[in-house]
Amino acid sequence: xxxxxxxxxxxxxxxxxxxxxxxxxxxxxxxxxxxxxxxxxxxxxxxxxxxxxxxxxxxxxxxxxxxxxxxxxxxxxxxxxxxxxxxxxxxxxxxxxxxxxxxxxxxxxxxxxxxxxxxxxxxxxxxxxxxxxxxxxxxxxxxxxxxxxxxxxxxxxxxxxxxxxxxxxxxxxxxxxxxxxxxxxxxxxxxxxxxxxxxxxxxxxxxxxxxxxxxxxxxxxxxxxxxxxxxxxxxxxxxxxxxxxxxx
Amino acid sequence: xxxxxxxxxxxxxxxxxxxxxxxxxxxxxxxxxxxxxxxxxxxxxxxxxxxxxxxxxxxxxxxxxxxxxxxxxxxxxxxxxxxxxxxxxxxxxxxxxxxxxxxxxxxxxxxxxxxxxxxxxxxxxxxxxxxxxxxxxxxxxxxxxxxxxxxxxxxxxxxxxxxxxxxxxxxxxxxxxxxxxxxxxxxxxxxxxxxxxxxxxxxxxxxxxxxxxxxxxxxxxxxxxxxxxxxxxxxxxxxxxxxxxxxxxxxxxxxxxxxxxxxxxxxxxxxxxxxxxxxxxxxxxxxxxxxxxxxxxxxxxxxxxxxxx
Numbered sequence: 001x002x003x004x005x006x007x008x009x010x011x012x013x014x015x016x017x018x019x020x021x022x023x024x025x026x027x028x029x030x031x032x033x034x035x036x037x038x039x040x041x042x043x044x045x046x047x048x049x050x051x052x053x054x055x056x057x058x059x060x061x062x063x064x065x066x067x068x069x070x071x072x073x074x075x076x077x078x079x080x081x082x083x084x085x086x087x088x089x090x091x092x093x094x095x096x097x098x099x100x101x102x103x104x105x106x107x108x109x110x111x112x113x114x115x116x117x118x119x120x121x122x123x124x125x126x127x128x129x130x131x132x133x134x135x136x137x138x139x140x141x142x143x144x145x146x147x148x149x150x151x152x153x154x155x156x157x158x159x160x161x162x163x164x165x166x167x168x169x170x171x172x173x174x175x176x177x178x179x180x181x182x183x184x185x186x187x188x189x190x191x192x193x194x195x196x197x198x199x200x201x202x203x204x205x206x207x208x209x210x211x212x213x214x215x216x217x218x219x220x221x222x223x224x225x226x227x228x229x230x231x232x233x234x235x236x237x238x239x240x241x242x243x244x245x246x247x248x
Numbered sequence: 249x250x251x252x253x254x255x256x257x258x259x260x261x262x263x264x265x266x267x268x269x270x271x272x273x274x275x276x277x278x279x280x281x282x283x284x285x286x287x288x289x290x291x292x293x294x295x296x297x298x299x300x301x302x303x304x305x306x307x308x309x310x311x312x313x314x315x316x317x318x319x320x321x322x323x324x325x326x327x328x329x330x331x332x333x334x335x336x337x338x339x340x341x342x343x344x345x346x347x348x349x350x351x352x353x354x355x356x357x358x359x360x361x362x363x364x365x366x367x368x369x370x371x372x373x374x375x376x377x378x379x380x381x382x383x384x385x386x387x388x389x390x391x392x393x394x395x396x397x398x399x400x401x402x403x404x405x406x407x408x409x410x411x412x413x414x415x416x417x418x419x420x421x422x423x424x425x426x427x428x429x430x431x432x433x434x435x436x437x438x439x440x441x442x443x444x445x446x447x448x449x450x451x452x453x454x455x456x457x458x459x460x461x462x463x464x465x466x467x468x469x470x471x472x473x474x475x476x477x478x479x480x481x482x483x484x485x486x487x488x489x490x491x492x493x494x495x496x497x498x499x500x501x502x503x504x505x506x507x508x509x510x511x512x513x514x515x516x517x518x519x520x521x522x523x524x525x526x527x528x529x530x531x532x533x534x535x536x537x538x539x540x541x542x543x544x545x546x547x548x549x550x551x552x553x554x555x556x557x
Contacts, residue, residue, distance in 0.1 A: 053439070077439075082442075091432075091437060091438070093429065105426065105442075117423060
């Protein structure tokens with residue numbers, strides 16, 4: 001099967017700091033891939049490069065045959081790649097329904113759904129369990145609810161590849177479980193997922209494959225079991241000599 | 249008592265304002281009201297761009313003055329009918345909006361705010377430098393009035409502000425308005441939701457400029473004279489304050505803010521030289537105690553039948 005996403009030699013430098021260094025990988029359609037690495041490893045920069053928020057110094061990004069490099073963020077979304085943010089970024093002064101409806105107005109989505117953007121926003125809120133709060137102002141939501149808005153908004157654009165930047169950060173166990181269930185459902189619907197997460201146990205259960213990064217470089221790439229045993233990953237990220245509990 | 253309260257309120261306001269020339273036998277006060285309506289157009293058009301998208305325009309006088317000078321040129325120099333001035337003033341303001349918006353609205357940071365501020369100042373200087381065409385400090389006078397009778401002028405101005413505000417409110421409540429407000433909420437999140445933020449900000453600026461330009465042309469044909477002060481920072485800042493006092497982001501609030509502040513400035517003439525002091529004190533009080541403004545929260549309260557929003 002041909003790759004859905006093909007990243008070759010991606011490179012980004014901020015002044016003297018190389019944030020992403022010659023990163024290459026491919027993603028097969030319908031897979032869930034985790035990105036692992038200590039703070040400052042370049043994970044979020046990689047997301048910003050893939051989604052057009054930052055332009056790379058060199059390298060290439062191809063999504064389903066289309067060259068994404070050089071595209072503005074909204075055009076990347078229109079190609080079928082959507083993202084969430086590490087820190088939830090709701091639209092303030094707007095209701096929960098409006099927050100999701102904005103994304104239902106993306107040109108391609110609107111064409112495909114016959115312009116019924118509010119109905120579509122309601123259906124998405126239903127999917128993430130926020131339907132009863134549709135008319136609420138986002139200011140009074142819990143952090144967990146804001147995370148669900150992030151996901152509903154990303155889904156509203158009908159992505160084929162979804163990039164989740166630490167979706168579980170700041171959530172308790174009771175909030176992580178339903179969110180993880182939603183991610184699994186998306187995978188079962190055939191949406192490919194790239195996920196950055198520090199909550200290892202939760203992430204390792206979700207993913208088919210893990211890419212480990214350190215100082216902007218890919219240091220390991222394999223199944224969760226392989227990564228949990230990789231000496232470089234253990235040294236850089238886990239800081240322990242023995243294999244990771246519950247992973248290996 | 250849900251929604252009907254609002255319509256009663258609106259009906260009473262319109263009934264009072266709609267009959268002013270019949271019960272107010274004071275042509276000076278009628279003139280003040282016309283001014284209030286025109287400032288209502290300036291303020292609501294400002295709010296359409298800056299209140300919806302959150303990008304502050306500190307040089308709205310650029311569009312007001314641009315429309316006014318267009319009217320003066322076409323009417324006085326080229327002898328065209330004053331009715332041509334309204335659309336022409338709007339179009340010239342749109343062109344000015346493109347010149348300012350295209351380079352600056354694609355950037356983050358204060359560039360748009362600074363560029364609008366600078367552009368209005370530059371045009372004000374230009375009216376002095378190019379005095380042979382613009383009349384310098386004196387400006388251009390002897391414009392033709394749009395209509396001859398003061399009563400007709402009153403109704404024209406009232407109709408103008410009502411139509412402008414209605415169009416802007418409808419646009420703000422359309423799906424497009426939702427996109428504009430998402431830009432104010434969070435630019436990066438809007439981009440991630442597929443919104444072409446640069447395009448929509450420029451679009452909002454052009455709509456804003458068009459109405460301000462028409463308003464400026466109308467103003468010119470009411471004052472029958474234009475001068476460099478049309479481009480002044482005073483006009484720009486007054487419009488911003490009116491929008492804030494009315495309640496930023498609601499468009500109709502700006503119309504109310506313009507009305508209240510114009511009448512207040514007039515009432516304060518009685519205190520003579522202390523006028524500015526009082527005016528400023530009242531402004532500070534409103535912004536301090538009613539940070540959401542005076543008009544927009546009132547309107548929301550009416551919808552909810554008296555209970556808090």
